[in-house]
Amino acid sequence: MVRAGLEPAVTAATIDAVTVFEERSLRRHDGPSEDFVERLVGRNILAAVRRGKFLWLPLSGSPARSGSPAILGSPAFSGSLEISGSGEALVVHLGMSGQVLLRDVAQADDALLRIRLDITSPAHGPLRVDFVDQRIFGSMAIDRLLPTPDGHAAGFGADAALIPSQVAHIARDPLDPAFSDRRFFDALAKRRTGIKRALLDQNLISGIGNIYADESLWAARVHYDQPTATLSRARARALLAEVRLVLGRALAEGGTSFDAQYVNVNGASGYFSNSLSAYGQQGKNCPRCGRLIIRESFMNRGSHFCPFCQRIRAS
DNA sequence: CGTTGGCCCTGATCGC
DNA sequence: TGCGATCAGGGCCAAC
Numbered sequence: 046m047v048r049a050g051l052e053p054a055v056t057a058a059t060i061d062a063v064t065v066f067e068e069r070s071l072r073r074h075d076g077p078s079e080d081f082v083e084r085l086v087g088r089n090i091l092a093a094v095r096r097g098k099f100l101w102l103p104l105s106g107s108p109a110r111s112g113s114p115a116i117l118g119s120p121a122f123s124g125s126l127e128i129s130g131s132g133e134a135l136v137v138h139l140g141m142s143g144q145v146l147l148r149d150v151a152q153a154d155d156a157l158l159r160i161r162l163d164i165t166s167p168a169h170g171p172l173r174v175d176f177v178d179q180r181i182f183g184s185m186a187i188d189r190l191l192p193t194p195d196g197h198a199a200g201f202g203a204d205a206a207l208i209p210s211q212v213a214h215i216a217r218d219p220l221d222p223a224f225s226d227r228r229f230f231d232a233l234a235k236r237r238t239g240i241k242r243a244l245l246d247q248n249l250i251s252g253i254g255n256i257y258a259d260e261s262l263w264a265a266r267v268h269y270d271q272p273t274a275t276l277s278r279a280r281a282r283a284l285l286a287e288v289r290l291v292l293g294r295a296l297a298e299g300g301t302s303f304d305a306q307y308v309n310v311n312g313a314s315g316y317f318s319n320s321l322s323a324y325g326q327q328g329k330n331c332p333r334c335g336r337l338i339i340r341e342s343f344m345n346r347g348s349h350f351c352p353f354c355q356r357i358r359a360s
Numbered sequence: 361c362g363t364t365g366g367c368c369c370t371g372a373t374c375g376c
Numbered sequence: 377t378g379c380g381a382t383c384a385g386g387g388c389c390a391a392c
Contacts, residue, residue: 098386141385180369182386238363247387255385346385
């Protein structure tokens with residue numbers, strides 16, 4: 046999807062210029078926007094990696110700064126350059142309305158454009174990476190890379206077992222080969238909370254938003270507030286399988302190819318149109334049993350479900 | 361430490 | 377036509 050669409054265009058590309066239109070989109074960046082810009086210009090993008098709703102672009106070493114050539118020449122400094130250079134990434138947090146749009150330089154600006162990277166791609170020439178975000182829940186930041194605790198590649202598109210510090214606490218995506226089913230089930234058994242809250246807890250499992258949670262729960266016939274500890278291992282296994290189906294379908298349908306010159310990060314858009322069974326379907330018939338889907342307020346969000354198919358079970 | 365509620369944001373939509 | 381109220385929700389953080 047987004048990451049896959051972005052990858053061929055940004056890998057090995059050089060960042061020529063950076064424009065910050067909205068300071069609040071740098072809320073998670075540790076420093077002023079000038080610092081953000083200075084540290085990006087001149088560097089190369091090494092890859093495009095995703096975990097859950099976080100996307101990051103590992104960066105080459107810092108560009109040589111004018112002003113201190115003597116220090117730059119010392120062995121100690123060039124050594125630290127290499128270390129710090131391999132240890133930083135541009136982190137993109139999409140929030141709920143964030144998009145990363147790959148654009149031709151001739152295309153008109155989006156009204157909600159927050160940050161722009163002008164890049165030169167070896168394969169495609171000059172391009173723009175536009176960060177568009179209506180509600181400014183998302184953000185960009187430069188962050189240092191840390192080793193992953195399990196030693197496995199950090200996410201989709203990653204060769205290295207390195208993850209930005211801001212993303213280190215985010216659990217693996219269930220489609221990630223290194224995701225441990227058993228650890229997930231064990232965690233569910235220990236929790237004292239409802240299943241939907243657990244599905245939305247990014248410390249436990251990532252990549253599931255409100256829509257995918259409701260769709261997965263509907264497919265597995267599980268009530269959103271079923272206590273996780275009472276969910277049988279078999280039902281938990283079935284639920285996880287549905288989560289993977291929903292996420293996989295969303296990936297397939299949300300995918301936009303690069304030659305469209307437009308990469309839509311909001312992977313749900315393609316998925317929304319025709320295949321929703323529960324989310325936003327309140328007042329409509331359950332596609333399975335025909336009874337009415339209802340909506341309840343939960344966690345400052347909506348929970349959409351079939352009260353007949355999805356009931357809290359004793360165990 | 362696990363759990364929970366509240367907050368951040370603004371464009372679109374709705375009712376009057 | 378205008379305008380205020382309401383809704384949408386991912387992740388973070390304070391409070392219990």
